[in-house]
Amino acid sequence: MxxxxxxxxxxxxxxxxxxxxxxxxxxxxxxxxxxxxxxxxxxxxxxxxxxxxxxxxxxxxxxxxxxxxxxxxxxxxxxxxxxxxxxxxxxxxxxxxxxxxxxxxxxxxxxxxxxxxxxxxxxxxxxxxxxxxxxxxxxxxxxxxxxxxxxxxxxxxxxxxxxxxxxxxxxxxxxxxxxxxxxxxxxxxxxxxxxxxxxxxxxxxxxxxxxxxxxxxxxxxxxxxxxxxxxxxxxxxxxxxxxxxxxxxxxxxxxxxxxxxxxxKYEGKNLDKLVPFYKEMNFNSFLDKLGTDGIELPAEDMAEVPYTLAEEITSDMFETDMSLYVEMLDDNYHTADVIGIAWGNQERIYVSEGSAVLENQLFQNWLADSSLTKKVFDFKRTYVALNRFGAAFNGAKFDILLAAYLLDTLGSNDDIGELASGFDYRDVDTDEAVYGKGVKKGVPADKAAFHSHLARKVKAIDVLYATLTAALEEKNQSELFYDIEFPLSKILADMEITGITVQASRLEEMKVEFAQRLHEIEQKVYEEAGETFNLNSPKQLGVILFEKMQLPVIKKTKTGYSTAVDVLEQLRDKAPIVDYILQYRQIAKIQSTYVEGLLKVIFPDGKVHTRYIQTLTQTGRLSSVDPNLQNIPIRLEEGRKIRQAFVPREKNWKIFSSDYSQIELRVLAHISDDEHLKEAFIAGQDIHASTAMRVFGIEHAEDVTPNIRRQAKAVNFGIVYGISDYGLSQNLGISRKEARTFIDTYFEKYPGVKKYMKDIVREAKDKGYVETLYHRRRYLPDINNRNFNLRSFAERTAINTPIQGSAADILKIAMLMIDKRLREENMQATMLLQVHDELVFEAPESEIETLQTIVEDVMENAVKLRVPLKADSSIGDTWYEAK
Missing domain, CATH: 3.40.50.1010 (5'-nuclease)
Incomplete structure (x- = not known):
């Protein structure tokens, strides 16, 4: 039985x-x-x-x-x-x-x-x-x-x-x-x-x-x-x-x-209770799962959304305030196929399969007409995709994705179905539910289901517009959206479309150079080891280091000895082989990720067209993908050399770069209103030398040695990130007690900074979030956590976010102002890249002097802080020379 x-x-x-x-x-x-x-x-x-x-x-x-x-x-x-x-x-x-x-x-x-x-x-x-x-x-x-x-x-x-x-x-x-x-x-x-x-x-x-x-x-x-x-x-x-x-x-x-x-006795779910409960809790994914489990849900779960299949385009299909959705299945909208377009409002919606409608003059006229406003989901994606078909896109007034991101960076989602459910709108499916995922992803055989999905997206945009505009107003974020983020998305779209020229020939040369360098390092490793082995095998490397060479075992894994970077760093001074291995790994990564990686993504126009993700980071900083141009390693000469391949698009043009100097510390001086920190920046002092003099009791600037300045720099930036005495001790290679003394002395000399840190953590604990100078919010769910490590991380985040986030906002404001000035001056100079605190341009040599004047003036006067902002510029025939 x-x-x-x-x-x-x-x-x-x-x-x-x-x-x-x-x-x-x-x-x-x-x-x-x-x-x-x-x-x-x-x-x-x-x-x-x-x-x-x-x-x-x-x-x-x-x-x-x-x-x-x-x-x-x-x-x-x-x-x-x-x-x-x-x-x-x-x-x-x-x-x-x-x-x-x-x-x-x-x-x-x-x-x-x-x-x-x-x-x-x-x-x-x-x-x-x-x-x-x-x-x-x-x-x-x-x-x-x-x-x-x-x-x-x-x-x-x-x-x-x-x-x-x-x-x-x-x-x-x-x-x-x-x-x-x-x-x-x-x-x-x-x-x-x-x-x-x-x-x-x-x-x-x-x-x-x-x-x-x-x-x-x-x-x-x-x-x-x-x-x-x-x-x-x-x-x-x-x-x-x-x-x-x-x-x-x-x-x-x-x-x-x-x-x-x-x-x-268990006899299964009580759907009469469970379905309304899931609805009350907004558990739409669980409701969906009930449906996929073969359970019939009430018909009202997803309201009908009528639409018209636009087989023939007529002028009466366009009104003064409509929503637009351009469908692509791939993430990279620079290359993805447009598989459908829908537009309309809550009264009437039109759906067109494929991209043929983009060739219609009436449709192009509507897209280009700035007096006919449009609401979209992901403006930049939409703008770039339409541009590929030669369609001008004007009159955009709202971006659902961007607004939702500002309202809650934790809940940002680039799937309109999932995002909509977070705002209690359930009449649109997720893309995964309609298109599938992975290798099985594709347009469903049931074309009516596909057309309906596009129509539902348009209605969702139209409905969510009112919800999100009200929420932005309630959270005092309307100016952040309308004056900074939304207009910036147009600038970023233009930067992506423009792209930056990359010389494949120079990358091919580097590929050979790095291969030779890797071979040389590999031979040195074998000499030290006394035998050859697979250097890329952690298991074989572990045997060499910890059994044959008897180096101290730092950490073990399930499969043997750990040879991770943090482990090797601790062994660097134990044997020369370790330093060679670290060099090998660094150059091998540069070779595979950047030399070979960039060669794969150069477009037929000889350029790379990165995508800037505007709705990802918690601080408001932009991130770059396909390829990531923000993470090219520049601490190593081999990494810096990658920038040699980035050149202007025309002969007799130059690459121009301008970088904010110590912007986060300047923002800290403003936010904390600390007298000594402000004094150093106002007087134009070397902030790290100034800090060294105060923290280490040095009377004269000439007595600040490079090593002491390095320590002061670590303290300055450590404070910005809420570093602990342990973290500082690890950074500087000193005892934890010494590190604690450095931090305590810093707070004694800069009491305004200490007060800011205490106040912002207390505010975060009360509100559950912190804000930048421009009301960008970051929610901190762990700020009152019982777990010490989670709570401490949230406290450090509370300290850093207003600083880093405000710095990101200031750079965005500067980008908007520079773009405006370049257009007003009718210059050929073009903004190409944003890399953290740096802006990169290309321009005719004849415009460089004017460009430098404009860029530095704008960056240094974009906002008014209690301390001056400073921009450092450089010029060259390549990005490498301009940095």
Missing amino acids: KKNKLLLVDGNSIAFRAFFALYNSLERFKNKQGLHTNAIYAVNTMLENIVAEEQPTHILVAFDAGNTTFRHEYFEDYKAGREKTPSEFKEQMPYIRDLIDGLGMKHYELLNYEADDIIGTLAKQADPEEFDIVVLSGDKDLTQLVSDNVTVNVTVKGVSETEVYTPAHIKEKYGLTPQQIIDMKGLAGDQSDNIPGVTKIGEKTAIKLLTEYGTVENIYEHIDDMKKSKMKENLIKEKDIALLSKKLATINVEAPIDVSLDDL
Whole structure:
């Protein structure tokens, strides 16, 4: 006879684990009423996963009934000292019970008892001949219940990974039986439950004692046989505590429950409850999954969106305020095929398959007419794609993608279906649902479904416009959108279309040069090793370094010795071979990523056309892809040489580069209003030398050595990034104590900076976000996290984001102003690249002097801070010469 399977879930425990598993996304998980839903969402995922895996016939989710239990009667401080439960978690608990009802599962709690006791009692009541039992929990207390027919799954990572405890696993892990888990807690205690245990006895010592004596009671029966030691003294002195701790840790398997196994039969989901619950929580992905599982959802889930297939274009198809969507399946819109275009508003929508409509004069006229306004999703993508067909695009007034990114950088999504669901609009599918993914991605055979999807996108743009404009106004971000980000997207589009000329011949020469250099380094490695081997094999390299050459082992992996860069850096001074290996890897990466990589992406026009991602970073900085021109390594000469291939498009033209000097430190001086920091910049001093003089007590600038200046520079930039004494000690190769002294002295000399850092962290803790000077927000869900590491990282981020983000905003403002000036002056000079704080141009040699005057003037006066901005310029026949 097939056995039943009983699933017993520790409700409070998994809910708490679920909450913190998605804590980083706390602000993203809210329903339209503002209820946080991250724990509810994660609990749903955990329960769905375990039901799918275990296929139980009976289920119970057990909860604690309150804050006090029978254990408090003999130990008042049981579970005392726990941090206050976050309100964002508490508000979700009633809804987690509603979720469980919708999933068709029973839940139960018993006054004066814990969920563990309910689970333990049911596990004992179930006949081993009839039931296999699976327990799901977020902690290890329940592992004492493990037996031949009871396994305990303990969550260890996120919401999907668990550690499965069986008698064999417990024996392998601890060398104990499941019953001895209770004795182990009696000796070692349990900090999470405030079970005291015996002083100075941890888990390892407890296991050693139990391996010899079996139980706590048997230890005391043989206590006189033990050698004299501090541990023996503590055991004798704290016998009552040890026995009490064991009692507290013991699950009561005789709890007076009034729920029977027959009550727990699982018959599947209760859709009458679950579907409306998912809707209330805005869990659209779970609703979609119900549909893909063959469950018929109510028809109103996705409203009908009427549209007209535009087989013939007529003038009455265009009005003064419409939305436009250009469909491409590939990310790279510089090369992707246009597979369909849709336009319209909520009253009428037109759909055209393929790109043929772009050749229609009426359609081109509408696109080009700036008096006929258009709303889009991803303006830059749309503009560049239309340009490829020779279609001018004017009159764009709003970009849904860009606005959504500004409203919540954590929730930015370039899929209109997913983005729309985040704003409570569900009448458009995700692209994956319609087109598939990976190698199977493509236009569906059902053309009506394809056309409908395009129409739904247009309606979504039209509907979301009102929602997002109101949200931008509410968050004081309208100026950031309309005055900076949206007009910048047009400039970036033009830069991408223009591209930058790259000489393939020079890259081919470098390819040969680097290959020879790699061969030379490779031979030096073999000489040091005394044999040849596969230098690109971490396993073979590990054997050479750590077995043959006996270098100290820093870290091991599952497959052998770690030869990662951070490991090799620590061994650099131990043997010359390590330095050669690091050189080899650096040059090999430059060869494959930049020399060979760039050769693959040069267009027929002899240029590379990077894409600037405007909606990715948390700080507002742009990122570059296909190819990434911002990450060309310039600290190594081999990396700098890559820029030799970047040249102007015409003879007798030059590359011109202008770079903000120490903009982040200048922004810090402005934001912190620190007198000494401001004074140094206003006086035009070398800021790092100035800092060195103050921090290290040096009276004269000429006494600041290069090494001391380097240390001061590390302190300056470390402060900007909220560096710790440990981080600074690692950067400078000094002791942690020395690093702490440097930081403390810095704050003493720059009290305004210290005050800024304290104030901004406090503000972040209160608001949950920080802002730049121009109201760009960054949400910090971990700012009040109980986990020290997560909280500390969020605090450092709170300190840095207003600085780095404001610097990014200032550069964007400068780009807008420069573009305007170049157009007003009718110059041929063209802005080509933005690389962090640097702008790169090409111009006729005759315009260079004027260009330099304009660019430096604009960059230094783009905004008014409490300290001057400074731009440094350079000129050359290549980008290499111009830097």
